[in-house]
Amino acid sequence: xxxxVLSALILITSACGWQLKGVTDLPAxxxxxxxxxxxxxxFTERLKQQLLFNGVVFPTDASANVRLVIEPIEIKxxxxxxxxxGQAAEFELNATxxxxxxxxxxxxxxxxxxxxxxIFNNDVDSAIAAQSxxxxxRQELENDLIRQLMNRLEKVxx
Numbered sequence: 001x002x003x004x005v006l007s008a009l010i011l012i013t014s015a016c017g018w019q020l021k022g023v024t025d026l027p028a029x030x031x032x033x034x035x036x037x038x039x040x041x042x043f044t045e046r047l048k049q050q051l052l053f054n055g056v057v058f059p060t061d062a063s064a065n066v067r068l069v070i071e072p073i074e075i076k077x078x079x080x081x082x083x084x085x086g087q088a089a090e091f092e093l094n095a096t097x098x099x100x101x102x103x104x105x106x107x108x109x110x111x112x113x114x115x116x117x118x119i120f121n122n123d124v125d126s127a128i129a130a131q132s133x134x135x136x137x138r139q140e141l142e143n144d145l146i147r148q149l150m151n152r153l154e155k156v157x158x
């Protein structure tokens with residue numbers, strides 16, 4: 001009986017398109033690539049881990065036909081609102097990631113501009129809490145940029 005229920009559960013979840021969070025079905029053309037990143041080390045490492053998790057191989061020789069080039073991430077911080085004392089009460093972070101996917105043999109180039117946005121409150125009574133919240137929001141913003149880039153890679157057609 002357990003096997004029947006388990007089999008039915010597997011069939012139902014696979015039939016509806018369910019998949020593990022973070023798993024992206026990348027096309028075969030991008031499964032072997034080189035990564036050239038000018039973004040910060042933390043972002044580059046998280047992107048590389050996500051690509052490896054999704055089956056991408058980074059050869060040590062020049063055998064990769066595809067190159068993913070990441071420009072430096074631009075994050076701008078703006079004050080959205082102020083409190084009655086004129087102190088910043090709410091901030092907005094806007095990020096832009098420029099990524100290029102280059103297919104070397106065919107000399108084709110796809111460029112994406114990926115944007116993300118986060119809004120967070122500023123705790124004027126605790127500078128440490130405010131800094132911690134901004135750091136968390138920046139990390140989440142970078143994670144969002146990686147998710148969007150993975151979605152673009154999943155849909156790429158050369």
